[in-house]
Amino acid sequence: MSVAQSTRAGSSTTVKGGRGSPARRRGRMFIPFVGPALAFYTVLFIVPTVIAVWISLHKWAGSGPMQWRGLSNYVALYHDTLFRRSLLNTLELLVIVGVVMFILSFVMSLVLRDMAGKKIARAVIFFPHMINALVFGAVIGFMFNPGGLVNSLLQAIGVNSPPQWLSPDNLFPLIMAAMLFITTGYYTTILMAGVDRIPPYFYEDCAMAGANAWQRLRYVIIPLTWDVFGVCAVLWTISSIKIFEIIWIFGGSNGVGQPPTQSWTTAVYTYATAFGGQSIPAYGAGTAAAVVSLILVAVLVVLLRRAMRRDVIEF
Template sequence: MSVGLKEPRAGKAALQNPDSRKPVTRKASAQGRQPGSSIDVQRKKLLVPFVGPAFVLYTVLFIVPALGAVWISLHKWAGSGPMKFVGLDNYGRIFRDPLFLSSFGNTLLLLFVVGAAIFILAFAMTLVLRDMAGKKVVRNVIFFPHLINALVFGVLAGFIFNPGGMVNSLLAPLGVTDPPKWLAQDNIFPLIMVTLVCTTTGYFTTILMAGVDRIPPYYYEDCALAGATAFQRLRYVILPLTWDVFGTCAVLWTISSVKIFEIVWVFGGSSGAGVPPTQSWTAAVYTYVNAFSGQSTPAYGAATASAVLSLALISVLVVLLRRAMRRDAVEF
């Protein structure tokens, strides 16, 4: 039987259906309240005592240090002694540094390539586990890697891929007498990307599963009665009603990916050099090396400039993500 279904109630039509079970949007409910109502007055009275302390704490712990970092980035400073004002010279210096450009490029690869792999796998696992018996146990198992520090995964990955590690030990019985040099400088960063996908997918799968599980069952019942295909149910029910969850996950990954440091430092250093090879550096590693390692006179000004650029990248991407994924929040 062919069914000319275009949008079941859980899609865009659900926001216009007069049925009592329809979802409503916060925007619509807010428009129904008159300005200057008692609710608005009470909110304004509670704004200072409840939001004020949090705003003061946020200012002291984040805004002030961020402004201080911007100020330091405009100076030439070795961490002690006088500071020499150099304006934007530190920014010009790091933009002329090929090592910074490659490190920044690696950070963008983690953000977009690894992020895309993580979300595709996480969403696929969410759909597979949605109706699976014992999914709570599976959810706990796949979430467990998030509880382990990234340093541990860096050390374990180093042991697994070193010349006498587990991977080469498994290849030996297969007749591979000359196993690949996994920890060669050109191979470390791809392995780091694979490791991040394996250790992070479970975390975002758990969040997406929570978003899918909150969808009321009657949406699926309506789709079944309307003869909706699996793709139509995915397009008009699951994706629209979990869009805000995807947005939250995208922001979380954006913030996390720009700050990745530990696993790169430990995994890259497992090759025996101590400092990771430059091919595997991220923006965070570049900042650390300039400030604390790799040179006799630390360049705190240049290091802080690279940190400020990372902060600017996070801020811009988060704003763009929020704008690109903005839509009325659906309550059901």
Template sequence: MAVSTLAAPSRARIARGGPLERQANRLFWPFVGPALAFYGLLFLAPIVFAAWTSLYKWDGMGVMRWRGLDNYRTLLDDQSFHYAVVNTIKILVVGGVATFAVSFALTLALREMAGKMFARSVLFFPCLVNALVFGIAAGFLFGPNGPVNALLRLVGIDAVPKWLSVDNLPAMIIAAIVWTATGYYTTIIMAAVDQIPTYLYEAAELEGANAWQRFRHITLPMSWEVVSVCAVLWTVSSVKVFEIVLLFGGGSTVSNAPIQTWTTAMYVYFSAFPGSSVPKLGLASAAAVVSLVMVGVFVVILRRLMRRERVRL
């Protein structure tokens, strides 16, 4: 009986955890609560409000009129929204594959390069440049009498009079996005590669592994978690592409940019701020909700496809 009585408090202490664990439990909500409230106020509340607004017809000033799912039906029939979704998916998929392919190639080259820190800084520089510079540079380089056409004439090739035509703009925009994003993701991936022990590469070289085999069996598995995070960052950022598309479209306002180049972010902005016409905040909110659902689906699929066991040394 005495043994049982003495053992009961011991079992209770084990169930409750040690002093450090109890202290951590007491401090959990005081530390997490303010951050969670701040997050809910700035992010969750606007999402809920946008979803609610998407069910109404509203110009932002007058009375809100119930429409139910009519705004979403309008999106299904809107050709400009179709262009926006297709262009956003092209940027996400085609631009993502190109960006990470170039980033991995640069990682292979930079890992053993002398002066790799300087090269990494040069690659990161386009991320610091305002998108307006790229729009001006594109107009200068690819104009009818620009340097690109002058170089083509110099080597005996017919000049292309309309590099920045509507048909070519989506490809030009993706190329510019890849160029600006490659240095950013290369820098993040290289930060993970720098943490890989050098003796793994030395052992692989002794075994006769070439550069591709070292990348496939050492660099990629050891930096896989960072690569998966970069993939999620790319997915989220690709849905928010706006200013570079606007500038390549040659307009100071969204309405001047060809709808063939629009992204979902541009569609949302133009619906909410159409300029001379009446704002359609309900339609803009519906497009924003669709974009949010789309990026959420892509992130979930991507995380599941890239899930793997952690490599431990």
């Protein structure tokens, strides 16, 4: 009896961990399905990130021997007033443009929800996002330069001393307004998709319960689109810290081939430092700034995900 029990137990153990067990089948399926994506991610992200961190610990001009500096590049960034100004500009762009943009996008998504010709309106408001940033920056620079279209129109209506839009003090607010124009339609389209997926019977129940517009917004629309807001917040956080082209294209306005330092973000600082916009190329210092930007993105995304975490509402 004990031999039979032992035999059954042994066979059970063999079946559980045998070649045909679910665990082994999942293990065999991992390589053909997940392996290529993991290799792709490793080659295009993990390896470049490790190389960037290694370069940031050295003094290097892009060619010749590398000199070990340890954390000196990061200490120099901490004491660099220009980098702190660039970091502050980046955070201002992230927060100010982000808040105004999400308010406008959400309002527009609600207005367009029941509008006739909604698809055409969605295509129109999405169009600015399709324009290349370099082209858009060049057009804006042409329109707002001292002899451009905007100042010509202002002079035509009697404004004898129009603002110097591309001056160092006015350039960054103009860039923020341009980014607001470019991105609002993109996030409106995403939020419209979130609003459109809410089943009509939720609105019917609100009407039967006598809920007003504010109650319908607070207890139905916002909770059911909260996950879409979370995705949009993460996308904007990542893209805002990478903004570079539209800022750099204004460089011709001051005659030195680069924008005034008052309008720099961390992306512009990284490029100018690494490729010698200020002096000789300093790949180590520029890469250190890029690593700091990467850490900033990671921290902000984690904080956003935690702050916007809610129970998933299925409907």
